[in-house]
Amino acid sequence: MGNKISKSNQSQNASILTPEQIQEYTEAFYIFDQAGDGEIEVASIWPMMSALGQCIPNTDLRRLMAYAKVKNTFSLKQFLKIQEMRLVEQKIKEKLVEAFKCYEVGGNFEETFDNIKNTLEEAQIDLSMGKFEELARETLEGEGDYRYEEFLKMVTNKVG
Known part of the structure; x- marks a missing residue:
């Protein structure tokens, strides 16, 4: 097991995951690698993530299933890639919430749109001013408050 972990750390040089995260995920992965073949079954993902x-979320589980379509298993490399994508998406969502809160508190709409647009461009999501306004209107509650989660779902469904 020690060799597997050090090899996976070396292969993840460009990872956005910290070495500690890679170590933690790798150790958990090999606990669930019952056959010792470097792959785990998709069904093991729930207990592994719980551990x-x-x-x-279902979107992440669908990704894992897509990776594992032929054999119903996935490798450590595939699992670490999913964890990276989840981390990136979480950071994007956090940036979007902050940008949206500025608008709700009385910030300038154009400035808020620019902040959100920049965040979306980083995630390679194309959103025009018109589409942003449409999504913003659709997520308004009766009192004029925005439902951030609803807005994020509508915008980031292109990410997941």
Whole structure:
């Protein structure tokens, strides 16, 4: 097991995951690698994520299933890639919430749109001013408050 972990750390040089995260995910992965072949079954993802103190949304589970379509298993490399994507998406969502809160508190709409647009461009999501306004209107509650989660779902469904 020690060799597997050090090899995976070396192969993840360009990872956005910290070395500690890679180590933690790798150790959890190999605990669930019952056959010792470097792959785990998709069905093991729920208990593995629970052991890591995380829950996995259906979109992430679908990604894992897509990776594992032929054999119903996935490798450590595929699992680490999913974890990277989840981390990136979480950071994007956090940036969007902050940009949206500025608008709700009385910030300048154009400035807020620019902040959100920049965040979306980083995620390679194309959103025009018209589409942003449409999504913003659709997520308004009766009192003029925005439902951030609803807005994020509508915008980031292109990410997931």
